[in-house]
Amino acid sequence: MAQRKKKRCQRKTAFRTPQKNNKLGLFLTVATMCLLVGMFALKSISLRQSKDTLNQQIADMEEKVAEEEERATQLQEFETYTHTKKYAEEVAKEVLGYVYDGEIIFQLDE
Numbered sequence: 001m002a003q004r005k006k007k008r009c010q011r012k013t014a015f016r017t018p019q020k021n022n023k024l025g026l027f028l029t030v031a032t033m034c035l036l037v038g039m040f041a042l043k044s045i046s047l048r049q050s051k052d053t054l055n056q057q058i059a060d061m062e063e064k065v066a067e068e069e070e071r072a073t074q075l076q077e078f079e080t081y082t083h084t085k086k087y088a089e090e091v092a093k094e095v096l097g098y099v100y101d102g103e104i105i106f107q108l109d110e
Helices: 002-014 019-082 085-096
Strands: none
Touching: 019 085
8 A cells, every 4th residue: 555655646746847847838928928919019009000091091081072072062053053044145245255236345455
């Protein structure tokens, strides 16, 4: 029986690793974790910068959309104006030189 107890004790100590290997493993684990945290921090910074850039682009595009919508309303107003009799008269006078009967046109001599 004494031999059995001795073997059990030896088996228990056989599975234990020396203290030096535990310190090395701990150091490697901590170093790996620090490396991963550093990599994530750098990637986070670059993602924030690209997010800011994209947000600026979105703001610029929204401003351009607002300008184009304003321009579209102006064009719509101009289209409705071109279908009026007043516009036709203006074009006839300015471009074609037409006048009403009895209308007198004064021109300056230069």
